[in-house]
Amino acid sequence: MELQHLRYFLDIARLESISRAAEKNHVAQPALSRVVSVLERELGTRLFDRVGRNIRLNESGKILFQAADQALALLDGVKEKIDYCNGQITGSVKLCMYAPVWEFAKLFQAFAQAYPLVELDAQRAADPEKATLNTDYDLFFHMGPARREGYYESCCLTRQEMVTVVHQNNPLAKGKFVLLRDLAHQELILPRYTVLRDMLTSYCYQAGFIPTIIGEVSLPAGQRNLMASTPERRALVLLEEDEITPYWGEEYRILPIREPICSVDLNMAWSSSAPLRPSVEAFRDFAMAYYREMGMEQG
Secondary structure, eight states, rough: OOOHHHHHHHHHHHOOOOOHHHHHHHHHHHHHHHHHHHHHHTTOEEEEEEEETTTEOOOOHHHHHHHHHHHHHHHHHHHHHHHHHOOOOOOOEEEEESOOOGHHHHHHHHHHHOOTEEEEEEEEOSSSSEEEEOOOOOEEEEOOOOOOOSOEEEEEEHHHHEEEEEEETTTGGSSSSSSGGGGGSSEEOOOOOHHHHHHHHHHHHTTTTOOOOEOOOOSSHHHHHHHSSSTTTTEEEEEEEGHHHHOOTTEEEEEEESSSSEEEEEEEEEEEESSOOHHHHHHHHHHHHHHHHHHHOOO
């Protein structure tokens, strides 16, 4: 078996699609189909079952997946350690995102400039509603708490405050901020993140009211459509960040929420069961320093 064939096989299995794996690796789809055929011929068994438009590992495929994943991880780790002894940080870091990817875009860009030989592979979680830490990834970014399969360490990178977007016709638009209790009289729209909904609901309960949540939409276009129906009594609750302003323009106001200030922790987690590879350790330490310096600048 060729090592590159095993790498392709792992990508196909994770993405459950030959076409998506071909796109990721910048190779022709027929070439990856031949890779699967070669592996199945060598092992004398089929490795995938077709489910609708996707393919999924069967029991034989799962055995090969586990062995190939462990073997390639070991070989990659050896090369990284040799490069590290020679004064270079190389390799790749697999990141699982249970949080908005835009929050970390500047971090990824800064890391790439500092460590150009390390490849970052950031993937959205298959089920963003259930943050579960496992050995499929090197590092996890998640909002609030998360389930753990094994032993993990974590740190809070930054605390993101919630803001509300209201139309200029909404009476709340006249102020410089919104009191949390003012949202008791609003129809609320949220991004599609369970943690954000749960945290906001908890804050509202503490303030003495049950929020009226009429929808959860992640894309700005969908949020704007919901807001447009009755703009004088609807509000969108988001996490504060620099990129939201251009989406809304002059007819909308973006206001912080006060009394209390509502916030969500954005966390990074990693397995403590074994030493981290040099590339993973470099990214973890870089991310912690990056947000620590951001906090000092903002303070």
